Amino acid sequence: MEVQPIEYCCDPVLVEPLKEAEAETLAAGFRVLADPTRLRLLSLIANAPDGEMCACDVTAPVGRSQPTVSHHLSILTDAGLLTREQRGKWAWFRVVPERLSVLREALTPV
Amino acid sequence: MEVQPIEYCCDPVLVEPLKEAEAETLAAGFRVLADPTRLRLLSLIANAPDGEMCACDVTAPVGRSQPTVSHHLSILTDAGLLTREQRGKWAWFRVVPERLSVLREALTPV
DNA sequence: ACCAAGTATCGATGTGCGTCAATATATTGA
DNA sequence: TCAATATATTGACGCACATCGATACTTGGT
Numbered sequence: 001m002e003v004q005p006i007e008y009c010c011d012p013v014l015v016e017p018l019k020e021a022e023a024e025t026l027a028a029g030f031r032v033l034a035d036p037t038r039l040r041l042l043s044l045i046a047n048a049p050d051g052e053m054c055a056c057d058v059t060a061p062v063g064r065s066q067p068t069v070s071h072h073l074s075i076l077t078d079a080g081l082l083t084r085e086q087r088g089k090w091a092w093f094r095v096v097p098e099r100l101s102v103l104r105e106a107l108t109p110v
Numbered sequence: 111m112e113v114q115p116i117e118y119c120c121d122p123v124l125v126e127p128l129k130e131a132e133a134e135t136l137a138a139g140f141r142v143l144a145d146p147t148r149l150r151l152l153s154l155i156a157n158a159p160d161g162e163m164c165a166c167d168v169t170a171p172v173g174r175s176q177p178t179v180s181h182h183l184s185i186l187t188d189a190g191l192l193t194r195e196q197r198g199k200w201a202w203f204r205v206v207p208e209r210l211s212v213l214r215e216a217l218t219p220v
Numbered sequence: 221a222c223c224a225a226g227t228a229t230c231g232a233t234g235t236g237c238g239t240c241a242a243t244a245t246a247t248t249g250a
Numbered sequence: 251t252c253a254a255t256a257t258a259t260t261g262a263c264g265c266a267c268a269t270c271g272a273t274a275c276t277t278g279g280t
Contacts, residue, residue: 001237014207018153020173023146030149034141035238036133043128046220056256063130065240070258072238089247089256097124097219104217109207110156111267145268166226178269180228199226199277 003078004028006099012108029103032079037062038072042081046095055091113188114138116209122218139213142189147172148182152191156205165201 006029010022018026033039040062045053059069073093076082080099085092116139120132128136143149150172155163169179183203186192190209195202 013149013153014156014205014210016153017157018150020146020150023149023153027144027146027149030140031144034137034144036130036137037238039123039133039136039140040128040130043123043126043133046124047127054256064238066257067241067259068239074258086246086257091257095124100124100217101219104214107210107214109211147268164226174268175270176227177229177271181268184228196227196277201227 001031001075002028003075005078005080006032006102007080008102010106012110013106014108014110026103026106029079029106032075032081033103035072037064037068038076041069041072041076042095042100045082045093046097052085052092052094055093058093111141111185112138113185115188115190116142116212117190118212120216122220123216124218124220136213136216139189139216142185142191143213145182147174147178148186151179151182151186152205152210155192155203156207162195162202162204165203168203 004025009025009029010016010018013026041058044058044061045051055070055073058073059066062069064072073082073084073091077084077093080096082093082095085094114135119135119139120126120128123136151168154168154171155161165180165183168183169176172179174182183192183194183201187194187203190206192203192205195204
């Protein structure tokens with residue numbers, strides 16, 4: 001996975017024809033969401049009591065190994081969809097809804 | 111690519127934790143959008159004069175071979191994001207914005 | 221019946237990436 | 251300093267899939 005932050009890249013898909021570079025950027029954004037484990041991580045963290053969750057507490061719910069979860073958390077964080085804060089030996093994550101909105105708005109109807 | 115139609119599958123990601131099956135379905139939806147050629151096809155067709163376009167006219171703009179374009183049009187059609195109508199020897203495509211909205215709304219903020 | 225043009229299918233190839241076990245790194249506490 | 255726990259990194263493996271050339275199928279016109 002190339003791990004670029006998700007930023008504004010284009011007018012909505014349905015409003016103006018995408019140039020090649022814009023399509024590449026947008027597709028990279030959706031690729032981050034195109035994995036069920038990552039979607040569950042996003043969803044888990046977004047719905048956590050204080051909007052944040054420790055890596056140690058998301059591993060079990062998604063049913064993947066610790067390295068796999070760490071890998072997905074990195075991809076989400078590098079894409080800007082999560083923030084990561086180290087507190088002692090724990091890593092805490094929060095979702096960044098504005099970044100999700102970039103992708104959401106690219107699908108805005110005419 | 112598994113080629114399931116994109117249908118409602120879950121509450122928004124940020125509103126309720128996704129179950130495994132929901133995450134799988136949603137991820138499959140985003141996987142369809144996770145390719146720059148498919149995004150450009152969607153965008154081209156959505157912005158065509160009458161909202162429709164012939165396969166013969168989309169091949170050149172996206173800069174891929176005819177078999178590749180045909181393949182992507184199939185994936186988009188099987189996912190329900192495009193409709194396909196055969197007229198004589200030409201295949202005409204239209205986007206189905208309601209299907210895109212299913213994915214858009216899954217990203218709705220709280 | 222035949223040919224030309226549009227489209228779909230097939231087979232092959234290379235690459236991207238999700239996954240895990242093993243290991244390394246970091247942090248805390250005794 | 252040492253042990254324990256949390257997290258990241260590495261290396262390897264297998265599969266999914268984007269792509270193309272070649273070919274088959276389909277349709278309309280002659």
